[in-house]
Amino acid sequence: MADAVAALPSAASGGPVLDYGNMLAGVLPRGGVAPERLQPEGRLARRFRRAFDETEARRAAGEMGFFALPAARELADRARAAADSLRPWCEAVVVVGIGGSALGAAALRDALLPTGWNGLDATARRGFPRLHVLDNPDPDTVAALLDGLKLDRTLFNVVSKSGATAETAANFLVAWQRLHDAFGLEGARRRVLATTGRTGPLRELASELSLRSLPVPDDVGGRFSVLSPVGLFPAAAAGIDVDAVLEGAAAIVDRCASPELTRNPAGALATLLHAADAEAGARIHVLMPYADRLKSLAAWFQQLWAESLGKAANRAGERVETGPTPLAALGAPDQHAQLQLFMEGPRDKVVVFLGRAVPERDVPVPRPFPAKPALAYLGGSTLFGLLDDERRATAEALRRESRPNMTIMVDRIDARSVGGLIMLFQIAAAYAGALYGVDPLNQPGVELGKALAAGLMGRPGAEPPDVPAPDPRWRT
Ligand code: PA5
Numbered sequence: 001m002a003d004a005v006a007a008l009p010s011a012a013s014g015g016p017v018l019d020y021g022n023m024l025a026g027v028l029p030r031g032g033v034a035p036e037r038l039q040p041e042g043r044l045a046r047r048f049r050r051a052f053d054e055t056e057a058r059r060a061a062g063e064m065g066f067f068a069l070p071a072a073r074e075l076a077d078r079a080r081a082a083a084d085s086l087r088p089w090c091e092a093v094v095v096v097g098i099g100g101s102a103l104g105a106a107a108l109r110d111a112l113l114p115t116g117w118n119g120l121d122a123t124a125r126r127g128f129p130r131l132h133v134l135d136n137p138d139p140d141t142v143a144a145l146l147d148g149l150k151l152d153r154t155l156f157n158v159v160s161k162s163g164a165t166a167e168t169a170a171n172f173l174v175a176w177q178r179l180h181d182a183f184g185l186e187g188a189r190r191r192v193l194a195t196t197g198r199t200g201p202l203r204e205l206a207s208e209l210s211l212r213s214l215p216v217p218d219d220v221g222g223r224f225s226v227l228s229p230v231g232l233f234p235a236a237a238a239g240i241d242v243d244a245v246l247e248g249a250a251a252i253v254d255r256c257a258s259p260e261l262t263r264n265p266a267g268a269l270a271t272l273l274h275a276a277d278a279e280a281g282a283r284i285h286v287l288m289p290y291a292d293r294l295k296s297l298a299a300w301f302q303q304l305w306a307e308s309l310g311k312a313a314n315r316a317g318e319r320v321e322t323g324p325t326p327l328a329a330l331g332a333p334d335q336h337a338q339l340q341l342f343m344e345g346p347r348d349k350v351v352v353f354l355g356r357a358v359p360e361r362d363v364p365v366p367r368p369f370p371a372k373p374a375l376a377y378l379g380g381s382t383l384f385g386l387l388d389d390e391r392r393a394t395a396e397a398l399r400r401e402s403r404p405n406m407t408i409m410v411d412r413i414d415a416r417s418v419g420g421l422i423m424l425f426q427i428a429a430a431y432a433g434a435l436y437g438v439d440p441l442n443q444p445g446v447e448l449g450k451a452l453a454a455g456l457m458g459r460p461g462a463e464p465p466d467v468p469a470p471d472p473r474w475r476t
Helices: 043-060 065-071 073-084 103-112 139-148 166-190 201-209 229-237 242-255 265-280 292-309 339-344 383-400 415-436 444-457
Strands: 017-019 092-096 130-134 154-160 192-196 212-215 284-289 311-313 319-322 325-328 349-356 405-410
Touching: 017 265, 043 265, 043 415, 065 242, 065 415, 073 212, 073 229, 073 242, 092 166, 092 229, 103 130, 103 229, 103 292, 103 415, 130 139, 130 229, 139 166, 154 166, 154 229, 166 192, 166 201, 166 444, 192 201, 192 229, 201 212, 212 229, 229 242, 242 265, 242 415, 265 349, 265 405, 265 415, 284 292, 292 325, 292 349, 292 415, 311 444, 339 383, 349 383, 383 405, 405 415
Parallel strands: 092 130, 092 154, 154 192, 192 212, 284 325, 284 349, 349 405
Antiparallel strands: 017 405, 311 319
16 A cells, blocks of 8 residues: 555665554455545644644744754753763763653663663773662662662763653652762762753752753653753763664654655544544554563653543543553563453554564574474574564454554664654654643643542642541451
8 A cells, every 4th residue: 555654764864664554444354544534635634734733833933942852952052061070980870860861861871872782891881880779768679779889980970851740759768868878969069960941940940059960841841852951961971872773763754744644654643542432442552572672661651651641631621531551562472471461352452563664783593403393494594584574463353353453663673763763752742742632731630639638648848638548347
């Protein structure tokens, strides 16, 4: 189907390329989207054009700063310069943040640094520091990490746009005290870099203590901030080519300049996912990379999609309680865990596979037992050959059961393609917000829980909340 591949990149750009053939009527044995609906006068194409126009208007009004981050050279230069200054002394960077202030750094690290980076020695790391991401204030994790660090050679990058997030603040306070106890005020100061918004408690502290700091732009929200200093500083510190990440992202911004659905890969992705939900009840959107290195990217996507699209009210203020449920899966392990449900369970899912044409390295599968047909047939192949055949076979199996799915391919997992994937999903989230009729940039639903927790913790100004103790009658 000629139109089934949205906006094919030139061979040199390396993708991502979205193949949505397995969403279409005629390709799926039953159901699916009639291809003519995607053509310029088709209903989905027109629906997308409205979403595109709304997104462009908000972008022009300065509300969607993430589009401009690939071109924000000054910000990238500042992040890179701060990272370069660590080279002589730093063995570990610890990002202290949560949600959008943590998941992007982990996604970049896991996708783009050699597998097992933090376990490698300094030579294998080419002198770049280890990169830890501390999000959960789970005492087991925090204590174990801090106990295992060479504190004198560690930089804590505390990341919080608001500067007021309790989990981040608590983890930071624990780290700060350890630094202060070990090295005094000046020594602690030198081992902290704050990435934060223009105002807020962390910005104030950074000014008072003259901490090194990097900005989070006003018009860039947490889950859209990975291409700002929030993600760029830790990535650059660990030696990731952040310019290539930004180049890949810029290429996707260019490819998403068209209001024509089949020429805009983020538009096709968002529109087809939204249509599957709104028209066919497929409200679970699964992202399933076939690469361990992209597992953290799927976790990042899960937060982006959930927090951007799950809303009580639409933009007109009406109560709608809408939004798809994103689900991260991993090929091949989830073929043995979740695929049974995807194949035979309720028809409430769309699976988006994520594959690469070429692996970073491959391992031949030998044939030491030629007389054992159950083993011998694998010999002569490679591990990547098996993994990739499984990805294709799983997509085909779903198709044969009329289970809609799409595939996003990159040539290889590198800085450029990962930058492209990040921007593709971010733009898709913006379009999907418009398609669902909600504001993808806010997250009012997390405020109540935060306020109650602040009250329980006794934050000044926070109401001590009436949180009922568990009722013994309802226990068993
Ligand atoms: O996407 C978001 O806006 C959130 O997930 C935030 O990133 C998260 O709550 C952390 O906020 P902050 O950076 O203000 O500490």
